[in-house]
Amino acid sequence: NAGVMQNPRHLVRRRGQEARLRCSPMKGHSHVYWYRQLPEEGLKFMVYLQKENIIDESGMPKERFSAEFPKEGPSILRIQQVVRGDSAAYFCASSQSGTGDSYGYTFGSGTRLTVV
Amino acid sequence: DQQVKQNSPSLSVQEGRISILNCDYTNSMFDYFLWYKKYPAEGPTFLISISSIKDKNEDGRFTVFLNKSAKHLSLHIVPSQPGDSAVYFCAVRGNFNKFYFGSGTKLNVKP
Numbered sequence: 005n006a007g008v009m010q011n012p013r014h015l016v017r018r019r020g021q022e023a024r025l026r027c028s029p030m031k032g033h034s035h036v037y038w039y040r041q042l043p044e045e046g047l048k049f050m051v052y053l054q055k056e057n058i059i060d061e062s063g064m065p066k067e068r069f070s071a072e073f074p075k076e077g078p079s080i081l082r083i084q085q086v087v088r089g090d091s092a093a094y095f096c097a098s099s100q101s102g103t104g105d106s107y108g109y110t111f112g113s114g115t116r117l118t119v120v
Numbered sequence: 121d122q123q124v125k126q127n128s129p130s131l132s133v134q135e136g137r138i139s140i141l142n143c144d145y146t147n148s149m150f151d152y153f154l155w156y157k158k159y160p161a162e163g164p165t166f167l168i169s170i171s172s173i174k175d176k177n178e179d180g181r182f183t184v185f186l187n188k189s190a191k192h193l194s195l196h197i198v199p200s201q202p203g204d205s206a207v208y209f210c211a212v213r214g215n216f217n218k219f220y221f222g223s224g225t226k227l228n229v230k231p
Contacts, residue, residue, distance in 0.1 A: 111163030
């Protein structure tokens with residue numbers, strides 16, 4: 005029973021390039037959340053998605069960032085025209101219910117984005 | 121706006137002693153509280169939770185205490201073990217089932 009799978013684990017991009025981060029939720033989980041952890045900071049909520057729907061994107065920067073969770077395939081967090089300040093660990097989490105399960109979310113191992 | 125604060129970025133404890141990690145929150149409407157543990161290069165993993173109708177929940181060496189009047193949450197680990205060395209995040213469930221996380225406390229348990 006695979007957990008939340010994120011890939012790639014590490015991603016290096018030059019300034020101005022696009023970064024695409026993928027997340028496959030746990031089997032049976034239909035709710036996906038993306039969080040960002042900047043160096044020396046906590047986890048900041050970015051977006052909450054269900055299949056084909058964005059439920060809450062209040063934590064997403066207004067420009068350059070987008071997320072989707074298509075009917076088939078993984079959830080994608082896309083960052084266009086990356087800048088150095090986008091360097092962070094991006095964690096995806098999933099849950100079976102929209103209220104979070106009794107243990108909250110199940111997190112993936114994260115994608116570490118480095119912008120050079 | 122910080123909904124959840126962990127004011128101690130780090131804590132060092134001797135093996136066998138008690139570790140106490142603290143967390144303060146701002147909104148009395150939060151109804152569910154959790155602690156996560158995170159090792160380097162891994163995602164956070166669930167440790168223990170408590171609902172707002174309780175003031176204590178215990179699971180083995182881990183106990184979470186909730187003081188609603190003070191809006192304060194704490195995690196006690198006793199006895200502490202070197203394998204407990206990790207970053208601990210508290211999280212609260214707020215509006216629209218969104219979880220807010222603190223900035224984390226790095227615990228170092230010395231052998």
